[in-house]
Amino acid sequence: MHAFDxxxxxxxxxxxxxxxxxxxxxxxxxxxxxxxxxxxxxxVSQHLRxxxxxxFAVVRPAGTxxxxxxxxxxxxxxxxxxxxxxxxxxxxxxxxxxxxxxxxRRRRLAAEDNEKETP
Amino acid sequence: MHAFDxxxxxxxxxxxxxxxxxxxxxxxxxxxxxxxxxxxxxxVSQHLRxxxxxxFAVVRPAGTxxxxxxxxxxxxxxxxxxxxxxxxxxxxxxxxxxxxxxxxRRRRLAAEDNEKETP
DNA sequence: GCACTGTATCACTGCTCACTTATATAAGTG
DNA sequence: CACTTATATAAGTGAGCAGTGATACAGTGC
Numbered sequence: 001m002h003a004f005d006x007x008x009x010x011x012x013x014x015x016x017x018x019x020x021x022x023x024x025x026x027x028x029x030x031x032x033x034x035x036x037x038x039x040x041x042x043x044v045s046q047h048l049r050x051x052x053x054x055x056f057a058v059v060r061p062a063g064t065x066x067x068x069x070x071x072x073x074x075x076x077x078x079x080x081x082x083x084x085x086x087x088x089x090x091x092x093x094x095x096x097x098x099x100x101x102x103x104x105r106r107r108r109l110a111a112e113d114n115e116k117e118t119p
Numbered sequence: 120m121h122a123f124d125x126x127x128x129x130x131x132x133x134x135x136x137x138x139x140x141x142x143x144x145x146x147x148x149x150x151x152x153x154x155x156x157x158x159x160x161x162x163v164s165q166h167l168r169x170x171x172x173x174x175f176a177v178v179r180p181a182g183t184x185x186x187x188x189x190x191x192x193x194x195x196x197x198x199x200x201x202x203x204x205x206x207x208x209x210x211x212x213x214x215x216x217x218x219x220x221x222x223x224r225r226r227r228l229a230a231e232d233n234e235k236e237t238p
Numbered sequence: 239g240c241a242c243t244g245t246a247t248c249a250c251t252g253c254t255c256a257c258t259t260a261t262a263t264a265a266g267t268g
Numbered sequence: 269c270a271c272t273t274a275t276a277t278a279a280g281t282g283a284g285c286a287g288t289g290a291t292a293c294a295g296t297g298c
Binding site: 002004005007008010013016017020070072075076078079081082084085086088089091100 | 195
């Protein structure tokens with residue numbers, strides 16, 4: 001499932017917005033979504049599953065609860081897709097900083113690869 | 120239709136990628152998409168319509184052709200939705216520049232509103 | 239152990255939406 | 269004008285997916 005397919009659903013977008021504030025239990029997410037969209041608990045649970053399966057969220061058991069958090073890597077991929085359009089509205093300073101960040105990230109990823117190859 | 124629903128389709132994303140390079144005729148888009156996705160001309164035309172109707176593309180007649188171009192405003196809205204997540208991977212410099220740009224945009228929009236109210 | 243709460247999965251269903259074929263509209267060309 | 273090319277619209281069909289109710293599973297406290 002492509003990143004944008006995941007974000008194509010309003011419920012999933014809302015869940016991510018909620019998780020952006022910080023870790024939340026399945027039940028907490030469920031409560032808000034039920035109130036706002038009027039859908040059942042299984043429906044919310046399935047959306048959480050989609051988010052998990054596609055790397056948009058991570059889950060951590062805490063007693064009987066399961067705490068969800070955003071995985072920002074997935075959203076960064078979306079952000080990078082926008083890159084090619086961004087130059088039309090991004091001022092040069094931000095573009096430069098983004099470029100610097102991207103270079104950093106590339107170097108980091110490359111370093112990780114080297115670690116794997118020569119452990 | 121929400122911006123992310125529009126981007127939820129791989130064909131539409133690809134079309135936007137093509138248009139990001141510059142203005143293209145319906146036929147030119149069609150040729151590429153047909154080759155890559157194997158769908159019919161009407162199918163492509165319908166996707167172009169969705170992009171038009173949702174403000175992701177503008178069209179300009181040129182003789183018998185119709186030239187399509189990206190409307191960046193729509194993509195900026197998507198970009199702004201990502202804003203709340205971006206702080207996790209954006210370096211401070213870029214964040215500052217983005218903030219400056221946003222202030223600019225807000226002032227511009229406000230100015231436009233004033234123009235309307237006192238023409 | 240049992241009951242209870244919190245969460246996930248299963249099996250099914252209905253609706254949305256992307257596709258197709260056929261056709262309409264519009265502009266250039268002889 | 270008829271003919272062709274370029275593009276859009278119409279009508280109908282099929283698949284996918286988000287929803288439901290029922291159920292299973294896991295952890296907590298008695």
